[in-house]
Structures are given as structure tokens and as C-alpha cells.
Amino acid sequence: MSAPPGDEAIIQFRDVTKIYPLPGGDVVALDHVSISLYPGDFIAIMGPSGSGKSTLLNLMGCLDTPTSGTLFIKGKDVSSMTDEEQTGLRRDHIGFIFQQFNLIPLLSALENVQYPLILKTGDRTCSLQCVEVLRSMDLEEHLFTHKPSELSGGQQQRVAIARALVNDPEILLADEPTGNLDTKTGTAIMDLLKDLNEKKGKTIIMVTHDPGVAKFAHRIIRIVDGKIS
Amino acid sequence: MQPSLFFDFALRNVRLHWFRSLLAIIGIVIGVVAIVSMGILGNSLVLAISDSLSTVGDSVIITPHAGGMGGFGPGGSKELLTERMIEQIRRAVAPDTTIPIYSGSSRMTIGTEDTVGVVYGIKPDDIPILLEIEDGAYLKGSSGAMAGARFAEENNLKVGSRITIKDKGSLRVVGILKERGMGFDINPDYGIVVEDKWYQQSYNQQDYDMAIVKVRDLTRIEQTKEVIEKQLNRRETEVDVIDTKAILETLLTTFGQISTFTTAIGGISLIVAGVSILNIMMMSVTERIKEIGVLRSIGTQRREVRSIFLYEALILGLIGSIIGGLLSIFGGYAISLLMLETTEYLFVPSSLIYIVYGIGFGIGTSLLSGLYPAWKASNLNPIEALRHE
């Protein structure tokens, strides 16, 4: 991979294999994967269904650990971290954006955005900063107090991106962020992500099926049967 | 500040599933009311019985040894305490007072009515030590008698009434005794007290039926008992010696056990309530697996997830227990009225403390029931939770 000289990899896979042991036999979701990603990268992961894209993204997001091989995130070996440290890393340095939006149903739009910040700081009076982030997602202000179930898909995804951004993480991980949106809304969301990459320097890794969406990325990683091709 | 966020989460979930929460709360309310009412009932029972016991634990009671050979020849005459034995006791326990007592029962005629009553023969000087007076005066001469409270009431006896004892003569009532209640020594409520000399002559009996030693220093009661036994039972067992303190303690321990037992019955319904909370919380966890996955993936620690569910259990337990605690005042009132026909033992500290216990147990049971679901939720694998539909 083309490593810009002098630049530390922010995420590095060294010969990583991920196996899910199932009663019907082991599933090899990732098969000896080695890749390096650098700060400021905008990467699209493409491949057929079941090829291991989500598994790759989940490992990057510290939600799981490799069966073998080593995975470094921000220079640290994930396998050597405790669950608490991994959770802290997710909270402070990684933002997740899901295909299903996955907002917390009990909380309003604004509260959803506030949630990670309160987790981090313990301060519940942080609405100004959160309103700021939510505004920058082009969400109409009267929707801030609405519950997720009262918002459209595009609106929910904007709230979800705001939630991913509120702790100012270096890494944004998006698993088919436009998968549940129509083309027009999807393009608007992609414009937002592109902006975040270009203006804020966020490292973005996203999984997508859509070549039109993949166009936004600098680099495309193709994966088939758990192997990078 | 942080805990209140998770508390808020829990509160919102309780409100969102208000009907389910309500059922859990009702369960806890019933459990707490049951445990408190049963506790109050048990305690009131103990208090009521202790109140009806006249005896404070300050007496040692000496009776002839049942089944012994007492020195009497064949003919089956009953064993008695001889004057010599009384003297021995008196010397052994001095300066505490020894009161020898005659007791028997007799047919009597009051006015035109025939009746049966207990008759105690006691030296007039000793009567005030044992018995309190309600009306009239203490016994002085040999032609008088004092009537027990119940006996007087049933037979319409007043100071000045006459009692005729079959074949023995006629006695004038000089005083009515205060009601004494159940006693371990003598029970004059349903009889009369006469002079010892009159009893001796009328029944032609020299030796005594029993003796009571009043112990001034309660800490020496055990010792007193031992001294008497050592004196009289040296060669063979001549007398039985019991001390009322030991009986009282045994009785109160037994009542305490009864009270604990009734409370435990109430506790069973609290366990049922706990199981229903466990059930409801498990439902809550299962329904929210995906949400828990989201919370974990965006950086919520295990202990923070755990606290959400523990708070939920705490909220249910707190509301249920406090409502239950308040209602159990009525519950205790109702059950006291029903079972004891009095509520005078309800508003005493030893009864009311059961409300505190009940609330404590209610909250404790709820938290305990929340423990497993909370642990389950916090240990979900984030990825599998996220994939859950």
C-alpha cells in the first residue's frame, strides 16, 4: 500500500484472520488480511454480500478482536486492551454510522447527539456544542426535540452522523450509510461525509455496494471471501 | 452527574412500559404489605400475650417433687412441703422472702348459688407482697376472705358479701383483688384467698402445697434456684424448683419464633414479586438487545449498561416498597382487628419497625432480581447485539 513517508498508519492490519466458530463448522470471515490506513484517508470497502466487509469494519471499530494476527489502532494493539479501554477508544476516537441509523429510541434527536459527549465528560449541560454539530448537518431546528421514530431516514442519518462527530473522533466508520436511503438523500449524506474528510481531515472508512457512492472515496478496497483482492 | 443520565434512561423505560412496570410495582406492594402485616400481627400477638402474663420474672417456685416418696405412707396422699423444708428454704434464701402457700378447691355457696372456686391459704402478712387490691382491704382476721377479680365479677361479690364453704363455715369478703392474668405461681382470678390458719384448720392440713420465693436482685435468680436445690435435693429429689424468668424467656423465645414464622410467610409473597421483577427485567433486556448493542458500540461501558438496569429495578422496588409500606399500616390495622380484635399494639415501635424492614426487604428483593438481567445486558457481545433483530 502507498504509505506517505513519515506518516504513521492510523489503522493497521497485520495478517489478520477472523474466524466465527459455529456449530455447523467454522466461518472464516477474514482470511490473512494485511492493510494500512492513514490519517485523512477516505476509503470505500466493496465486495459481495457475506464477503467480510462488516467484519473488517467491526474490527477497525474495536467491537471485536482478531482470531489471529495483530490489529493496531492509533498505534496500539487492540488484543492487548481491556474491554474498558476498547470501549473508551470507541467513545473518544471512533464514530460509528450504521445502515439502520441505530439512534437510541428513548432519546430525542438532540439528546442522541448529546449522549456520547455526556458519556465522555459527565456533564449534562452541553447542549450548545451539540446544537452546533446538529445544525452543521443541515437538520431543521424544530426537529431537534423529536424522537427518532418521528424522523425520516435521511433526517435520522444526519442525527446519527452528528452523534458520531460530537466527541470529535479521528476515525469515522460507516457501514452502508446510504443503504437505506434514496439516491438523492444518499448523495446529500455523501456530500456531508466528503466535507468532513476534506475540511475536518477525518479518516473515513465506509462499506458500500453502490459504485456511485464509492466514487466519493479516494481508494477502494475490494474483498472477496474474506480476502483482499 | 453521570449516574443521573443512566437513571434518566431507566426512568424513561419504566414510563414507556408503564403497564408492565405497574404490574411489577403491584407485585412488590403486595409482597411488602404481606410481610409487614404478618410481622405486625406476630409482634402484636407476642405483645398481647406478654401483657396478659402477670408474672415478672422475679419468682422462684418450689413444689413437692412429683412422683417422689415424700415421706408419706401408702394410701396415695399427695406430697407436700413440710414446715422443716420451708424453714430450710427460708434460711437458704434469706434475706429474700419465702411465702408458703396452701392451695385447693372447694364447692361454695354464694347467696343461693352453688359454685366451685380455687382456694389459696396465705399468711395475711405475705398477701400484699403477692397480690394487689382493687377494692376493700387486705385480709386481717380469720373470718375474712379476698375474692379474685373474675370470681367476684361472675358471682356478683362485693366487699361485705358472704361466701359459704361447704362444711367449713362462712367467710365475709373484705377485699376484691386486682385482675392478675395468667401466672406461673398462683392464679387467684377465679378463686378466693383465705388466711393460712383458717385453711389449716378447715382442711386439716399442716404441710404446704407450694412455696414462692421473691428475689429482689434479678441477677441472682439462677443462684437462688441452685441454693434451694442444693439444700433440699441433696440426698434425693424432694422438690421441683423453677424460676419464672427462665419460663418467661422460653415463652418469649417461642413467641419470637412464631412471629418470625408469620413474617416468613409474608416473605414468600415478596419472593414471588421478586421473580416477577426478574421476569419483567429479562423481557426488557431481550427487547432491547439491539439498543444495548448500539449503546456499547458508541462507547458505553459495561458497568454503565449495568447501572441502567439496576436503576430500573431500583425505581420499581422503591415505588412499590414505599406504597407498600404506607398501605401496610392499613393492612396491619385490618389484620390486628381481625385476628386480635384490638389495634393497641399497632402504633408501638416494635410493630412499626416492620414497616422499615418491609421497605428494606422490598428494595433489596428488587435489586437482587435486577442483578441477573443487568449482568446479562452488560455482558452481551456488542456485535451480536447489533446484529440482533
Ligand SMILES: Nc1ncnc2c1ncn2[C@@H]1O[C@H](COP(=O)(O)OP(=O)(O)O)[C@@H](O)[C@H]1O
Ligand atoms: N457474529 C457472527 N457470528 C457468526 N458468523 C458471523 C458473524 N458475523 C459475521 N459472520 C459471518 O461471517 C461472514 C462475513 O460476514 P459480514 O462481515 O457480515 O459480511 P458482509 O458485511 O460483507 O455482508 C458471513 O459468512 C457471516 O455469516
Ligand SMILES: [Mg+2]
Ligand atoms: Mg454487512
